[in-house]
Amino acid sequence: MVKLIYRDKEWEVRPGITVKKAVEEVGLLIEAVIPVKDGKLITEDTVLKDGDVVKLIAVISGG
Amino acid sequence: MRCRKCGKEAVMNMRQHKLALCRDHYIEWFVERTEKTIRLYKMFRREDKILVAVSGGKDSLSLWDVLLRLGYKADGMYINLGIEHQGYSQVSLEKVKQFASAHPEAELHIVDIKALYGRSIPEFARESWRGQRVCALCGLVKRHEMNRLAIEGGYYAIATGHNLDDEAAALLGNVLRWQTGYLARQGPVLPSDYPGLARKVKPFCRMYERETAAYALLMGIDYIYDECPYAVGSTSIFYKNLLNQLERNSPGSKLSFYLSFLQAKEEGRVRFKEEEAPPLHACQRCGQPTTAPGYCAFCRLVYKPSKEEVEAALEGSTDVEFA
Ligand code: SF4
Ligand SMILES: [Zn+2]
Ligand SMILES: [Zn+2]
Numbered sequence: 594m595v596k597l598i599y600r601d602k603e604w605e606v607r608p609g610i611t612v613k614k615a616v617e618e619v620g621l622l623i624e625a626v627i628p629v630k631d632g633k634l635i636t637e638d639t640v641l642k643d644g645d646v647v648k649l650i651a652v653i654s655g656g
Numbered sequence: 657m658r659c660r661k662c663g664k665e666a667v668m669n670m671r672q673h674k675l676a677l678c679r680d681h682y683i684e685w686f687v688e689r690t691e692k693t694i695r696l697y698k699m700f701r702r703e704d705k706i707l708v709a710v711s712g713g714k715d716s717l718s719l720w721d722v723l724l725r726l727g728y729k730a731d732g733m734y735i736n737l738g739i740e741h742q743g744y745s746q747v748s749l750e751k752v753k754q755f756a757s758a759h760p761e762a763e764l765h766i767v768d769i770k771a772l773y774g775r776s777i778p779e780f781a782r783e784s785w786r787g788q789r790v791c792a793l794c795g796l797v798k799r800h801e802m803n804r805l806a807i808e809g810g811y812y813a814i815a816t817g818h819n820l821d822d823e824a825a826a827l828l829g830n831v832l833r834w835q836t837g838y839l840a841r842q843g844p845v846l847p848s849d850y851p852g853l854a855r856k857v858k859p860f861c862r863m864y865e866r867e868t869a870a871y872a873l874l875m876g877i878d879y880i881y882d883e884c885p886y887a888v889g890s891t892s893i894f895y896k897n898l899l900n901q902l903e904r905n906s907p908g909s910k911l912s913f914y915l916s917f918l919q920a921k922e923e924g925r926v927r928f929k930e931e932e933a934p935p936l937h938a939c940q941r942c943g944q945p946t947t948a949p950g951y952c953a954f955c956r957l958v959y960k961p962s963k964e965e966v967e968a969a970l971e972g973s974t975d976v977e978f979a
Contacts, residue, residue, distance in 0.1 A: 653896050
């Protein structure tokens with residue numbers, strides 16, 4: 594499985610789908626996050642592999 | 657995805673620009689685009705002294721970084737609001753100090769609200785304001801102090817880290833209520849049209865929030881990730897989410913929403929009448945321009961904080977922007 598981490602939340606999604614698809618499956622938008630894998634920024638077309646851990650950095654701030 | 661310039665693995669894809677770039681080319685592109693924005697809107701020249709309003713967040717620290725990288729004379733200003741919740745002020749101050757210590761060519765001014773005026777922002781709020789208006793109070797204090805420091809320090813302009821998402825969200829809010837007065841003034845430059853009033857510029861107004869975040873991450877800028885506790889659930893975040901849903905189905909719509917607004921104003925195709933503001937005069941206490949008779953809104957808040965007077969101070973304040 595692939596693990597997605599966003600703030601204090603965590604999800605598991607199936608491997609073989611793109612980052613964009615995975616992000617949308619957990620109810621987020623790629624426009625509002627930056628996916629980071631092993632400390633590196635990855636683009637949304639990257640296909641996720643079993644065992645991947647992707648951190649989604651929130652980019653929206655308010656005030 | 658591959659970098660359009662060199663074919664290496666891309667780290668960022670910007671659908672709105674149909675452009676994917678590797679780390680080095682992204683940084684180069686980002687810095688150049690900021691420089692072009694500064695020139696496009698004639699924000700300031702290389703010899704001008706600029707004061708960057710830094711909060712410790714990704715936008716303002718990235719802005720300070722880019723301006724220094726481009727060789728501008730850019731000093732930083734941090735306002736300690738005294739927000740203890742989740743250690744917000746303390747952590748953000750640390751991030752700013754850390755950045756400043758790595759850039760000895762620039763000066764960092766720290767304004768401590770509680771030390772100067774006896775109360776922190778939450779204490780001011782508890783004392784005399786209804787809870788939900790903390791941001792309005794905070795905005796009033798920040799504007800006053802930024803202006804004071806810019807004038808005292810002889811800075812040509814105050815640069816803030818407002819990005820395209822901030823501007824587009826503000827525009828959406830202003831349009832939804834047809835706030836013609838705000839629409840008349842909203843733009844990348846707020847000129848100094850009265851003595852004692854500092855010029856304000858937004859060099860990141862064409863950069864997506866996602867782009868400023870990527871720059872901070874790629875440059876290893878250590879910024880405060882959790883935002884101010886009072887920003888949670890704000891209308892501007894709600895508008896940003898709406899705009900991102902639009903952006904998802906139509907890449908570039910945020911950018912064209914804002915830029916075509918500016919262009920239509922520039923070309924005179926739309927015209928918004930500025931609200932007829934009562935004439936400005938100098939505050940009797942601090943000397944900053946104000947429309948309120950006697951003391952400005954800030955001085956009323958700080959020196960005569962009875963509930964009625966503070967309410968009156970807000971009514972009398974004309975420089976409240978949609979935030
Ligand atoms: S979110 Fe509100 S209280 Fe917090 S820094 Fe911004 S304006 Fe001030
Ligand atoms: Zn490249
Ligand atoms: Zn005053």
